[in-house]
Every structure is written in structure tokens, then in C-alpha cells.
Amino acid sequence: MGRHSLPDQYGAGGSDPRPRARRRSVAIATVLVLTVAGGTAAAVQSGLLSFGASCQEDAVRLKVAASPDVVPALRAAAERARDDSLTSDGRCVDVTVTARDSSKVADTLLAGRKSDAQVWVPDSQVWVERVSADTGATEVTPVGSFASxxxxxxxxxxxxxxxxxxxxxxxxxxxxxxxxxxxxxxxxxxxxxxxxxxxxxxxxxxxxxxxxxxxxxxxxxxxxxxxxxxxxxxxxxxxxxxxxxxxxxxxxxxxxxxxxxxxxxxxxxxxxxxxxxxxxxxxxxxxxxxDFPYTLVDQAVLTTDESRAALRFVNYLRKPEQRKLLHSYGFRTSDDQVDxxxxxxxxxxxxxxxxxxxxxxASQTALQEALGTWTITVQSARITTVVDASSSMSEEVTSDGQSRMDVTKASLLQALATFTPDDEIGLWDFSTKLDGDKDYRVLVPTERLGSAQGNGTQRDRLTAAFSGLTPVPNGATGLYDTTLAAYKSAVSSYAKGKFNALVVLTDGVNQDPGSISRGALISRLRQLTDPDRPVPLIMIAVGPDADRTEATQIATATGGSGQEVTDPSQIHEVILKAIVAAGAEGSGTR
CATH class of the missing domain: 3.40.190.10 (Periplasmic binding protein-like II)
Incomplete structure (x- = not known):
């Protein structure tokens, strides 16, 4: 928890069920004794001495954004904390709880926007982990759970x-x-x-x-x-x-x-x-x-009083009296004892x-794969995959001698297995001058996976094509011309009612001196983009020589995203993650 520590011993005992008037009498009597003994300074420091009517006038005010299902219980606990004069370092803790859908708060934090709440209580650690995994998101710090x-x-x-x-x-x-x-x-x-x-x-x-x-x-x-x-x-x-x-x-x-x-x-x-x-x-x-993780939001900008008060309140929620309160709202507070x-x-x-x-x-991988499969299952997809076949893809990347291309192919086959017969998938590869003066070639046109192709199906044809991908000896990376041609094709063949996307994988930067410039490419992509016929470009930078920043600049011109993987075996996970993000953006859920 860094610079913030737990509240002092007096604050830890702030939950007293006796009437407030009696507590005040006891406090005054204690102060008199301490004063006679010459201990006034110690009394003030410990928070026992109050120069005023109510410690609420100088309370530490906490705003909590919580999942709607737990809000009634948290509001009841906050009200009880006020009645108990719950304190942190001698100051009352005043908690205000607001109902906010967990997914909407997560979207706000993922966008890097500030929250008006110091504490976030989503219904699941799923949301916290999703925000934490994004380096551009607002920082969140979970400090444990109090209910499940x-x-x-x-x-x-x-x-x-x-x-x-x-x-x-x-x-x-x-x-x-x-x-x-x-x-x-x-x-x-x-x-x-x-x-x-x-x-x-x-x-x-x-x-x-x-x-x-x-x-x-x-x-x-x-x-x-x-x-x-x-x-x-x-x-x-x-x-x-x-x-x-x-x-x-x-x-x-x-x-x-x-x-x-x-x-x-x-x-x-x-x-x-x-x-x-x-x-x-x-x-x-x-x-x-x-599991309702109690989470500090943007901890670096919280004051010490706010952080300590936030910790004080979550510890209060774990006390026996508040556990009973949580039970009365239908929550569990222990994995070992079920009410x-x-x-x-x-x-x-x-x-x-x-x-x-x-x-x-569930692991983040399992969650992402399930959500990715859901996205492409509930809305059939039309996706063309474009794979770098330059000579650098032959570089060995595993201890058993597998090349970057070998690992990429295996990961692409894993991704292919998540699509249904109604999904339309195609495959291009690119290097330089693969087809006359063209840097790219169409290996398998984009068709339904369940459609008949010769003696098999489109899925069979793609499986063979993915397995047969081979780096071109001495081939360079013709990235810009290929990206523009593939995007033009994807836009022109847009399938209404499906999730349309273009996926480009590259392990390097553009090496074709005769190609369009990056600035011109981005400009042309923006011109081709149609909000009524969205085709997000998902550009994945694979390996140390690829440029994530450039990939992001190019992809965002279409409403897509730039991704980066250091391990090619992660490609299928990244594709699913990007599809989920792009699909959510297109449906207005992000």
C-alpha cells in the first residue's frame, strides 16, 4: 500500500454500539482525567478531544462508486458508521455511496479519465483486472474483498x-x-x-x-x-x-x-x-x-487522510456486526461458513x-477467449487476416528451434478454431513483389467457413493455408501498400449484419522504398472509413523489431487498434481481445 498505513488504534475501535450521548459522556470524563494528569496534548492527538459539536463538521468525506446490487448494503453500513461515529485518526469518516454499473466505471477508467470517487466497488475482480492490464488506464488498487x-x-x-x-x-x-x-x-x-x-x-x-x-x-x-x-x-x-x-x-x-x-x-x-x-x-x-473487490481509485492523488479513511471503512465492513448486516442483504462474508x-x-x-x-x-486468458468467442458467435464475423511473410519471420524464437512464423501459424490456427461455420475468414500474405510488382497475394479469398470448397470446406482450405505459410527468402516488409490494398478490399466487400474487420500481422516496419508514405496511407485510410460500414483495422506488431506506435497510428485511422506481442504464441489471444474491443466500440458499449 506504499506510503499509506492503517488507521491508528483509536480509529480501529471506533465502532461502538452504545448510544451517542453516552459515548460523549465517557469521552468527556476521559478527557478530564487526562487533563488533570497533564495529558491534554495526548488526548487531542489521539482524537478523543473534540472542540465542537460534532466530528462530522471536520469529517473525511469518501465517495464510493459501487455495483448497484451492493449499494443498499453499503449505504446501510455507511449510515451505521455515522451513527457509530466511525473515525480515522480522530476524524469522522463520512461515506457517500453512488450506484454505478461496473462496466461503465471500467470504461471510464480504461479511457484514462478521472473518477469523482475515491473508492470503487465493482461486482467482480474481472473489471479491476481489465483496467489494471491497460497501461493507459487510471490506476486502481484493490485492497481486498468484504463480501461474495x-x-x-x-x-x-x-x-x-x-x-x-x-x-x-x-x-x-x-x-x-x-x-x-x-x-x-x-x-x-x-x-x-x-x-x-x-x-x-x-x-x-x-x-x-x-x-x-x-x-x-x-x-x-x-x-x-x-x-x-x-x-x-x-x-x-x-x-x-x-x-x-x-x-x-x-x-x-x-x-x-x-x-x-x-x-x-x-x-x-x-x-x-x-x-x-x-x-x-x-x-x-x-x-x-x-467478489466485490474494494478498490482505491488513482491512489497517487488521494490524500493520506482519504486513503486511511478508505481503509478504515473497509475494515469496519469486516467486523462481525457489519457481516450480519451484509447477510441481511443476501451476501456471504466467508467461504468457510455459509449462512x-x-x-x-x-x-x-x-x-x-x-x-x-x-x-x-478464471484466468484472464480464459475470460478473454470466452468473451471473444461470444462476440464472434453472437454476431457472425467477416475477417481477412494478412500475415507478414518477410525473411525475418524465419528467425528462431523458441528453445526448440521454432521460428517466428512457426509459432505464428500455430496461434492463428487456435484463433481459427474459435470461429463458427457462419463466419467469413480469408488469408493474405505479404513481403515485397510477391505477385509481380505487388507486395501481397491472396491465398484464400474471404468466404464462409462452412461453405464447400473442392472436397472440403473453407475451414479446411484455411487450415491448410495457415499451415503452409512460409517466409520468403530475402523478402522485405511491404507493409504500407499491402495494408491499403487489403483495407480497400475489406471495405468494398463489407458484409452487412456481420462484424467486419481486417487483421494485419507484421514483425517489422515498412521496407519498400517505392511504396506509399505512412502519412499518405493514414490519409487514404481515413478517406475510406465509413461510419455506416465500419471495418476496424487491427494491426499487431509481432516481435522486437515491430513498431507498436506506428501500428496504433495506422489502425486508429479506421477506428481500430494497434496491438503488440513479444511472444507470437499470444497472437490468438490478442486477436480475440482486439475483436472484443472493436465489437464493443461498434455497438456503443465502450
Whole structure:
């Protein structure tokens, strides 16, 4: 935590449940004793002595931006802290809590903009890690969690009974599969691009699907079905349930009978509903958890008083009295001890494995791949990939003698596996004078992966072409002319209703002295860009000789992004990350 330390001993004892008047009497008596003993200075320094009516007049004021689901509990805790005269270094801590969607706060911080809050409490560490991974983002410093809530599948009672609740248990794949088999049992979720609940569940589904033969196809089918029943937020997805809790609106195709929700969201729904509520399935292969990380925002600009008060408040939230308060709002405060009352009111019951330990947090790679697959599954893609084939791609980059091209090909094949038969993918390569005076050549025209091509499909043809990529001996890097030609082609063949993009991978800078200049290239790209027909350019600088700054300058002229990888095996991850970012930008979610 650097220069900021925990509050002093007096501040640590600031949570006193006795009436305020009695506390003041005790404080005055203590001051008199200290004064008689000649200890007035010590009393003032410790915060026991107050020259005024209320310490709130000189309070340290904290603004907390929090996920909407945890706001009622935090506001109740903040009010209790005022009643308890919670102090930090002798000054009252005055906390104001504002509801802010986690994804929207993350977008603000990713843009490097300042926040009006000193503390951010998103619903998941997912958002904090996303912001922390971006060097251009506002700094965030997580200092731990004070609450959690597992993610499961909430079902209206009639449908839950048909699935054997509570005695029958399901894995994530089995639960999703049940909704695919039975059209009357419709599953809804919040958009994984905007909701940690949706993303964590999606990652569990894709991870489980990847472990079985044919799982990728099964996962794509589930995503396609689920995408038709997503809402922008966890709050909005609750509005898709039948209007009566029993789920009798079976004939209404717009209503869902099952939802991916956190335990706390179901608790809040059931306790506010007054009807039969929802039953909750806890998947037997483990539930991911929302963990509500308490996070300092732009810590370097916080005053010492603000930092110490922020730490004081989170420590206050972890005290037994505040844990009970959090339980009353449906949150868990311990992984080892589960409050049975919380589970029951959330629709849980034995033998559902509600006390099962939380699954290990998904890696950033797994989360990114799940979100990337979601993006290109729910909206079919048209992407042309352009790969540098200059001689520098033959440089060995692994201990077992693999070249940069070898590792690049393997990573591209991994990326190809995430696309569906409806996606359109093509491949070019480039060096200098590969096709007469042209620096580039079209190896596989951009077509649907499922379309027939000779004795196989477009996917088979691309797999062979990716595998056959070979560096050109003594070939230089004809980057500028190639980029312009490929972008012209991508714009002219724009497919309406699909996510269109151009991906260019290069391990160097332009080496063709007869090509267009960089300034002229950027100008031409801007002229070709059409907001109504967006084709973002994703330019990936591979290896130490590539120029990330130049890649960014060129790509941003189209609304795309410049990326950098030092290890070519990371290319497929970077492609997915860039697709997610570009897709979100195009849909207005970023």
C-alpha cells in the first residue's frame, strides 16, 4: 500500500454500539482525567478531544462508486458508521455511496479519465483486472474483498420441479443443455460484455465444453441460443421472468423460465417478491463468485487522510456486526461458513451443493477467449487476416528451434478454431513483389467457413493455408501498400449484419522504398472509413523489431487498434481481445 498505513488504534475501535450521548459522556470524563494528569496534548492527538459539536463538521468525506446490487448494503453500513461515529485518526469518516454499473466505471477508467470517487466497488475482480492490464488506464488498487455471492441458475418453481429440483444436481453444461432440449424452458442471462455474472458463467460453460469431444460446437450452439435472450444488465434480465412467480406464462415466447444470476440477486428478488419466488440450482462442477473487490481509485492523488479513511471503512465492513448486516442483504462474508438463512431465502436447498467451495477464478486468458468467442458467435464475423511473410519471420524464437512464423501459424490456427461455420475468414500474405510488382497475394479469398470448397470446406482450405505459410527468402516488409490494398478490399466487400474487420500481422516496419508514405496511407485510410460500414483495422506488431506506435497510428485511422506481442504464441489471444474491443466500440458499449 506504499506510503499509506492503517488507521491508528483509536480509529480501529471506533465502532461502538452504545448510544451517542453516552459515548460523549465517557469521552468527556476521559478527557478530564487526562487533563488533570497533564495529558491534554495526548488526548487531542489521539482524537478523543473534540472542540465542537460534532466530528462530522471536520469529517473525511469518501465517495464510493459501487455495483448497484451492493449499494443498499453499503449505504446501510455507511449510515451505521455515522451513527457509530466511525473515525480515522480522530476524524469522522463520512461515506457517500453512488450506484454505478461496473462496466461503465471500467470504461471510464480504461479511457484514462478521472473518477469523482475515491473508492470503487465493482461486482467482480474481472473489471479491476481489465483496467489494471491497460497501461493507459487510471490506476486502481484493490485492497481486498468484504463480501461474495456465488453464481447459479435461478428457475421458476414449475420448471424447477420438472428438472428435479432440489434433489437432482446438474453441471453447467447439463443445465444449459436442458434449456436447449426443451423449448418451454428458456434460459436468459445478462450480456457477458457488460455483466460479470454473464461472463463468469459463460467462461464456465466454454471451459467445460472444451474438455469434451465436439464441445466447441456445443458451446457455439449454446451461445447462439443464449444470445437471443440476453439483457443489458442483471437488473433488466429479471424483468424477462413470467409476471407470476409460478411461471404459468408458458406460452409467452418473450419470457424466460431460467436465468443466470448471483445468489444475492435471487435473494433480493425473492425477499421483495412476496410470492413463490425462484428456486436456485448450484452447478455441481462449481460456481464462480462475484467478489466485490474494494478498490482505491488513482491512489497517487488521494490524500493520506482519504486513503486511511478508505481503509478504515473497509475494515469496519469486516467486523462481525457489519457481516450480519451484509447477510441481511443476501451476501456471504466467508467461504468457510455459509449462512443457511441466506441460502434458503435465495431459493437454495439441500442437496444442492450450495456450500461447495468456489471454483478457482478464471484466468484472464480464459475470460478473454470466452468473451471473444461470444462476440464472434453472437454476431457472425467477416475477417481477412494478412500475415507478414518477410525473411525475418524465419528467425528462431523458441528453445526448440521454432521460428517466428512457426509459432505464428500455430496461434492463428487456435484463433481459427474459435470461429463458427457462419463466419467469413480469408488469408493474405505479404513481403515485397510477391505477385509481380505487388507486395501481397491472396491465398484464400474471404468466404464462409462452412461453405464447400473442392472436397472440403473453407475451414479446411484455411487450415491448410495457415499451415503452409512460409517466409520468403530475402523478402522485405511491404507493409504500407499491402495494408491499403487489403483495407480497400475489406471495405468494398463489407458484409452487412456481420462484424467486419481486417487483421494485419507484421514483425517489422515498412521496407519498400517505392511504396506509399505512412502519412499518405493514414490519409487514404481515413478517406475510406465509413461510419455506416465500419471495418476496424487491427494491426499487431509481432516481435522486437515491430513498431507498436506506428501500428496504433495506422489502425486508429479506421477506428481500430494497434496491438503488440513479444511472444507470437499470444497472437490468438490478442486477436480475440482486439475483436472484443472493436465489437464493443461498434455497438456503443465502450
Amino acid at each position: 455471492s456465488p453464481v447459479g441458475v435461478a428457475v421458476v418453481p414449475r420448471a424447477a420441479k420438472s428438472l428435479g429440483w432440489p434433489r437432482k444436481t446438474y453441471s453447467w453444461i447439463e443445465l444449459a443443455g436442458a434449456t436447449l432440449r426443451d423449448d418451454a424452458l428458456r434460459l436468459g442471462a445478462a450480456d457477458p460484455a457488460r455483466s460479470a455474472t454473464g461472463l463468469l458463467a459463460l467462461t464456465r460453460l466454454t471451459t467445460a465444453a472444451g474438455a469434451v469431444e465436439g464441445g466447441d460446437t456445443q458451446a457455439a450452439a449454446m451461445m447462439k441460443t443464449l444470445s437471443q435472450r440476453t439483457s443489458d444488465s442483471d437488473t433488466q434480465v429479471l424483468d424477462t421472468l413470467p409476471r407470476d412467480a409460478s411461471g404459468t406464462e408458458q406460452g409467452n415466447p418473450k419470457r424466460n423460465q431460467a436465468l443466470i444470476l448471483s445468489e444475492q440477486a435471487v435473494f433480493a428478488y425473492n425477499t421483495a417478491d412476496g410470492g413463490d419466488g425462484l428456486d436456485l440450482f448450484y452447478p455441481k462442477d462449481g460456481s464462480p463468485r462475484l 443457511a438463512a441466506v441460502v434458503t431465502r435465495a431459493g437454495g436447498s439441500k442437496p444442492q451443493p450450495y456450500a461447495k467451495a468456489a471454483v478457482r477464478p
